[in-house]
Amino acid sequence: MTKYLLRRLLHGLISVIIVVAIVMLLIYSLTDREKIFGSDPLFSKKSSNVRTTYKYEQWEKYGYLDYVTYNDYLASLTRSGEITEEERASAVEIAPTAKVTVKNGERFVDIFAPDDSPKASEYIRKFADAYQSKGYTIVRLNADYYSAKTQQLANGGKQVLFAYKDVPLISRMFKYFTRIFWVDNIHYVNSEIDIGERKLSFTLHDPAYTGPDGKVKFSPAITGNGTLHKYLVYCDNRFPFIHQNLLNIRMGTSYSVNKDVDVFKTMTVSQGAQVKAFTYYPTGFSEISADDLHSATYQENSRELNPIAIERYTDDYTNTDLRLSSKSKIGFSFVIGIISTVISYFLGVPLGILIAKKKDTVIDNLGTIYVIFIIAVPSLAYIFMFQAIGRSIGLPSTLDVNNESWKMYVLPIVSLSLPSIAGLMKWLRRYMIDQMNSDYVRFARSGGLSEGEIFTKHILKNAAIPIIHGIPGSVLGSLVGGIITERVYLVPGTGNLLTNAINANDNGVIVGLTLFYSLLSIVSLILGDILMGAVDPRISFTSKAR
Amino acid sequence: MNGNTTETEKLQDLSSLGIPEEELFSRVESDKLAAEKITAPRYSYWHSVFRVFFRKKINIVILGLLAVIVVFAYIYPMFSNYDRFSSVLTEGGKHLTPEKAMELHPDDAKIHWILGSGGVGESTFDAIWTGSRISLSLAFICAIINMAIGVVLGAVWGFSKRFDLIMQEVYNIIGNVPYILLISVIVMLLSASFWSLVFALTVTGWLGIAYFIRTQVVIIRDREYNLASRCLGTSIFRIAMKNILPFMVSVIVTLAATEIPSYISYEVFLSYIGLTMSDISLGKLIGTAQPSMFTPGMQLEFWAPVAIASIITIVLYVVGQNLGDASDPRTHM
Numbered sequence: 001m002t003k004y005l006l007r008r009l010l011h012g013l014i015s016v017i018i019v020v021a022i023v024m025l026l027i028y029s030l031t032d033r034e035k036i037f038g039s040d041p042l043f044s045k046k047s048s049n050v051r052t053t054y055k056y057e058q059w060e061k062y063g064y065l066d067y068v069t070y071n072d073y074l075a076s077l078t079r080s081g082e083i084t085e086e087e088r089a090s091a092v093e094i095a096p097t098a099k100v101t102v103k104n105g106e107r108f109v110d111i112f113a114p115d116d117s118p119k120a121s122e123y124i125r126k127f128a129d130a131y132q133s134k135g136y137t138i139v140r141l142n143a144d145y146y147s148a149k150t151q152q153l154a155n156g157g158k159q160v161l162f163a164y165k166d167v168p169l170i171s172r173m174f175k176y177f178t179r180i181f182w183v184d185n186i187h188y189v190n191s192e193i194d195i196g197e198r199k200l201s202f203t204l205h206d207p208a209y210t211g212p213d214g215k216v217k218f219s220p221a222i223t224g225n226g227t228l229h230k231y232l233v234y235c236d237n238r239f240p241f242i243h244q245n246l247l248n249i250r251m252g253t254s255y256s257v258n259k260d261v262d263v264f265k266t267m268t269v270s271q272g273a274q275v276k277a278f279t280y281y282p283t284g285f286s287e288i289s290a291d292d293l294h295s296a297t298y299q300e301n302s303r304e305l306n307p308i309a310i311e312r313y314t315d316d317y318t319n320t321d322l323r324l325s326s327k328s329k330i331g332f333s334f335v336i337g338i339i340s341t342v343i344s345y346f347l348g349v350p351l352g353i354l355i356a357k358k359k360d361t362v363i364d365n366l367g368t369i370y371v372i373f374i375i376a377v378p379s380l381a382y383i384f385m386f387q388a389i390g391r392s393i394g395l396p397s398t399l400d401v402n403n404e405s406w407k408m409y410v411l412p413i414v415s416l417s418l419p420s421i422a423g424l425m426k427w428l429r430r431y432m433i434d435q436m437n438s439d440y441v442r443f444a445r446s447g448g449l450s451e452g453e454i455f456t457k458h459i460l461k462n463a464a465i466p467i468i469h470g471i472p473g474s475v476l477g478s479l480v481g482g483i484i485t486e487r488v489y490l491v492p493g494t495g496n497l498l499t500n501a502i503n504a505n506d507n508g509v510i511v512g513l514t515l516f517y518s519l520l521s522i523v524s525l526i527l528g529d530i531l532m533g534a535v536d537p538r539i540s541f542t543s544k545a546r
Numbered sequence: 547m548n549g550n551t552t553e554t555e556k557l558q559d560l561s562s563l564g565i566p567e568e569e570l571f572s573r574v575e576s577d578k579l580a581a582e583k584i585t586a587p588r589y590s591y592w593h594s595v596f597r598v599f600f601r602k603k604i605n606i607v608i609l610g611l612l613a614v615i616v617v618f619a620y621i622y623p624m625f626s627n628y629d630r631f632s633s634v635l636t637e638g639g640k641h642l643t644p645e646k647a648m649e650l651h652p653d654d655a656k657i658h659w660i661l662g663s664g665g666v667g668e669s670t671f672d673a674i675w676t677g678s679r680i681s682l683s684l685a686f687i688c689a690i691i692n693m694a695i696g697v698v699l700g701a702v703w704g705f706s707k708r709f710d711l712i713m714q715e716v717y718n719i720i721g722n723v724p725y726i727l728l729i730s731v732i733v734m735l736l737s738a739s740f741w742s743l744v745f746a747l748t749v750t751g752w753l754g755i756a757y758f759i760r761t762q763v764v765i766i767r768d769r770e771y772n773l774a775s776r777c778l779g780t781s782i783f784r785i786a787m788k789n790i791l792p793f794m795v796s797v798i799v800t801l802a803a804t805e806i807p808s809y810i811s812y813e814v815f816l817s818y819i820g821l822t823m824s825d826i827s828l829g830k831l832i833g834t835a836q837p838s839m840f841t842p843g844m845q846l847e848f849w850a851p852v853a854i855a856s857i858i859t860i861v862l863y864v865v866g867q868n869l870g871d872a873s874d875p876r877t878h879m
Binding site: 011012015018019023024026030031085088113341372373376377378379380381382384385388391483484487498499502503505513514517 | 818
């Protein structure tokens with residue numbers, strides 16, 4: 001049994017990897033990568049050569065390519081001591097214009113310009129040789145002038161020289177999968193930065209938990225210096241009371257939906273209005289604020305740049321999240337999903353049994369009409385209908401994160417459960433009628449069992465097995481949320497996140513969500529099998545019994 | 547003794563009726579050819595399918611509705627010459643109720659404006675049917691491609707054990723990706739157009755159908771009559787065509803009945819999340835008219851395409867289901 005399940009799990013994980021590979025191939029290799037800038041406000045503000053280099057910088061940051069500028073190259077040579085600072089300074093200035101050739105309507109700028117100083121020429125050659133041999137493409141952009149006469153540079157029009165190379169899919173995937181789990185460690189902060197002794201320390205009295213009177217309460221915590229998070233393990237009064245930042249899950253960085261934040265965090269972090277409370281900062285400064293000190297992460301030089309941080313913090317762990325009042329994206333999806341799952345099983349199963357029992361009567365026909373309606377009509381259409389009906393009887397038709405009430409959950413839950421009720425009814429009716437016509441039922445009847453007994457002890461038991469197989473799927477599926485429902489009712493959940501990411505061409509989020517969705521579907525299939533094996537003694541996963 | 551006499555009396559009575567004797571009884575020579583003839587009424591499969599189909603009166607009504615839909619979707623647009631921006635410059639022509647739209651366009655046939663006008667002053671009624679044509683064509687083309695690939699591959703999948711091993715893996719892998727995610731990503735990549743939508747819906751859409759057919763084939767494949775047929779030396783191809791395919795017709799038709807409306811639903815969904823085609827389609831109409839959903843006086847713009855989409859899908863589904871039922875030979879008794 002365990003062996004079989006482990007093999008299934010392994011099989012599933014391999015298929016998850018393949019799925020993510022397919023999606024990555026589709027997204028990173030086949031799409032126009034300019035599209036990601038469509039909703040980037042910074043991009044539209046930049047112009048000329050700076051806009052081009054900004055694109056390459058972002059592409060490097062999001063794992064499309066490796067990008068090295070000539071300046072970086074010279075700086076790295078200086079650091080390693082190959083050239084002196086004066087040499088660097090004389091080599092770094094490249095001539096504003098080089099020869100341009102036009103081929104097939106595209107402009108190509110020569111890498112070498114006759115006007116380059118001898119020193120610059122020498123190092124440009126070295127730069128080009130070093131990177132071209134590694135398969136990089138060298139690009140030189142000429143200075144962009146407002147007018148050629150005055151030689152006045154356009155905004156961001158300074159000449160540049162850089163090299164880039166696309167990251168191959170295999171290495172991108174390797175990077176992605178090895179990065180998924182990351183353990184925070186004291187070597188996170190760049191080793192060149194002096195931040196004092198790098199260590200983990202344990203305290204029984206967590207300073208971030210100081211009360212308004214300045215007294216420190218008992219609350220064990222592990223803090224780190226040199227790590228990304230200041231608090232690695234801590235306790236507080238929120239469920240599940242003990243929290244950790246030690247093991248981090250990274251599923252892909254967002255570009256536009258939630259800039260620079262990982263999908264996993266985007267899904268799990270709370271949303272809504274700020275919860276302000278008495279906050280006692282490390283310096284002793286205290287105020288009513290929504291800063292969650294337990295979420296502090298390292299930000300280089302933040303105290304030098306920000307006077308507010310100096311007042312509050314004793315170290316550079318200044319980047320905190322806010323305490324927010326409402327549930328996370330997964331939280332919203334799960335609450336709505338789990339309630340509707342429970343409702344649909346409690347209603348769908350009895351209704352399915354009812355229409356099977358009353359086969360070919362008015363009740364059966366009514367049930368069938370309902371099932372046909374749900375199956376045939378586009379789900380968007382009936383969700384709109386539910387929304388309109390709900391609105392007309394005074395229910396809120398959208399979800400407001402800042403102003404929660406139980407009423408706003410009614411319509412999303414109804415919209416999610418009515419279709420699954422129809423699905424359950426349809427399948428249960430089919431299975432039960434199949435069982436009714438089988439030989440063993442006829443035998444049981446001829447053996448003198450009452451109809452009620454046949455129904456509950458034989459037919460229902462057998463017909464329920466495929467239904468039970470689907471339960472883990474529906475429970476875990478509620479984490480995913482209804483894509484359409486969440487969008488119609490503006491639920492800030494995971495289903496909505498996917499459509500937002502697709503609209504904004506946010507590739508990191510799409511890959512992350514693919515991973516999340518496919519992991520869930522594999523786990524739920526395996527759980528379904530286990531559950532089915534548990535209720536049906538005939539099903540066995542050991543090879544002997546099969 | 548007594549009975550015999552009465553019978554002869556009866557015979558005598560009959561002869562007194564004036565009927566010639568050869569009409570009463572005549573001696574028939576034994577005919578070997580005639581003995582081979584089957585006297586049961588001739589059974590034609592498709593004839594029986596339609597006989598059973600039309601036995602239900604509701605089917606005639608639904609089929610009539612389908613005919614109306616097809617006429618409006620495919621023939622009406624030829625006459626309406628729908629141009630989305632034809633009335634864009636007409637002052638005060640946008641978001642009109644039917645009465646006002648008819649007042650504004652007194653020269654046009656009333657039928658154009660019975661659903662009012664939309665966001666750029668276009669006729670909602672014409673837009674819906676032009677959109678229906680695209681949506682229906684999309685659904686039919688996708689269904690034909692998916693069903694063709696799915697049925698053929700599914701049959702092979704069911705028969706060949708080696709192919710089964712490979713396909714099982716492929717199915718496990720692709721089946722793990724939510725279909726909606728996959729089609730959204732593909733449409734996003736290809737930038738939505740009619741044929742890229744067809745591609746997105748068919749690139750993995752056949753897999754589910756093939757798996758379904760495979761399961762059915764596996765169930766029927768090892769039945770005794772097929773075993774017997776194989777023992778008698780019937781080729782696999784003949785078994786597939788003559789022994790198994792007739793069983794599959796009703797399954798395939800029923801499957802098509804759920805598939806065709808689902809493509810319309812997917813198109814509506816994709817348009818709604820912003821992956822719209824450049825052509826006008828039912829999904830695009832619903833998506834663009836969504837803001838006017840609750841605006842008084844403009845609701846028709848939104849609810850009319852929703853209603854038409856629902857009617858089309860229900861009609862297609864019911865026709866398909868009932869045709870599927872009728873094509874099951876067990877209902878032909």
